[in-house]
Amino acid sequence: SLIAVATVKEEVKMKGSDIQAKQKKYSLQSWSAQKNTAPIPVEKAEGMYFWDFEGNRYSDMSSQLVNLNIGFGNKAVNQAIKDQVDQYCFLSPAYAAESRANLAEKVISVMPDNISKVFFTNGGSDANENAVKIARMFSGKFKVFSRYRSYHGSSFGAGNLTGEPRRYALEPGAPGFIKFFDPYIYREAIEFTSEADATAYYLTKLKEQIIYEGANNVAAIVLETITGSNGVIIPPAGYLPGVRAICDEFGILMICDEVMTGWGRTGKIFGFENFDVKPDIITFAKGVTCGYVPIGGVAVSKEIADYFDDNYLSCGLTYSGHPLACAAGLATINFYQEAKILDNVNAVGKVLAETLEKLKEKHACVGDVRYIGLFSAIELVKSKESKEALVPYGKDPEGVMPKILGMLKAKKFMTYFHENMLIVAPPLIITAAQLTEEMEKMDEVLTQVDQTFL
Ligand code: PMP
DSSP states (O other), rough: OHHHHHHHHSSOOOOOHHHHHHHHHHOOOOOOOOOGGGOOOOOOETEEEOOOOOOOOOTTTTTHHOOOOTBOHHHHHHHHHHHHHHHHOOOTTSOOOOHHHHHHHHHHHHTTTEEEEEESSSSSHHHHHHHHHHHHHSSOOOOOEEEESSSOOSSSHHHOOOOSSSGGGGOOTTTEEEOOOOOOOOOOSSSSHHHHHHHHHHHHHHHHHHHHHHHHGGEEEEEEBOOOTTOOOOOOOTHHHHHHHHHHTTTOEEEEEEEETTTTTTSSSSGHHHHHHHHSSSOOOGTTTSSSOOOOOEEEHHHHHHHHHOOOOOOOOOOTTOOHHHHHHHHHHHHHHHHHHHHHHHHHHHHEEEEEEHHHHOOOOEEEEEETTEEEEEEEEEEETTTTTTSSSTTTTTTTHHHHHHHHHTTTTEEEEETEEEEEEEOOOOHHHHHHHHHHHHHHHHHHHHHOOO
């Protein structure tokens, strides 16, 4: 009978290796040639650690795709989800749900004062797509500027915003998506005499490009306030205010993609707060629920929100404002506030900054370190003087970077790389002692890199 089958099934506990094999057999893994994947089977997880089925403990030093800010097993968030399950799991966006109303209010309460409403999505990619739709409907213009060194998502619309090679699979793409270069001073062909000099250069180029594209055609400029997955590229101080001024001059909307930088990662709730600018539209996902239940959103200025009082908002997703996700989001933001998470990010972030500077000084393979809050990248080079990247852009035939990741993994330090850069972005709950312990492992691995690959 069915009951007998269920009982038998419960008794057979799957082994980690079986889970890995089954997952590989029946599902496709993101961004991978399938033959080479080896997803670690995870049996349990707590805080910044997770364990495989052999009892090995791993440290999550990139927060599960820079997402799991509160770590695993947050009791308050788990309880909020359970309570919502008991009320109901789902309610169409056309009905009013208590958790949806409360999360919307909470999100707006932490946004800049020009932002008045939020449209909920399922994640970051569709947040960016809907931001573009909203900007086009509101402005009546169609061109959208975004940057080459950017990742805004992989679905069709967001993939058109993405500037780096992950967009190639959907080329030739959609019309109206214009790319410009971002301020990546470490690798700029020009030697700038100051940050102000660099800022003026990039802003002049951007303005020139807008004029050549026809300023009257440009609906929006979309930017990650701090470029995330392309290597934690932090703009010089005047850059974002300069972009804001250009937007104001030409009547262009400024859309900040806070999917990775939002919710405390940089030591402020949102990345743009580090630069004293107010965007017209803010997209977010990841840290708002830390993926306990997925959700994203597009927060818009009062002017844009008011426009849709009488004009039809042509956006919709079945799961927009999913009640379970909203319950998780409310509990997550409450946790951030009660735990004073920003204080921890800034205190431990200081230790991270000092440690990274020491690593740069000590290791021949470290060309540049970039950090803000608990968001950082280590850029690996063959030579500090020439800045030649440890692996050339888009090419790593010897698999050098996967080998380095393997060295870290051997020490149970789990992160990911992008091109020649290692990302360090631990959960925001990490303590200074935990961080120091992990960065000692990084130090040892960089010594191995110095000895093996230079
Ligand atoms: N924007 C940025 C800045 C991101 O880092 C990401 C994901 N890494 C996305 C958008 C896409 O979000 P999602 O994967 O939730 O669709």
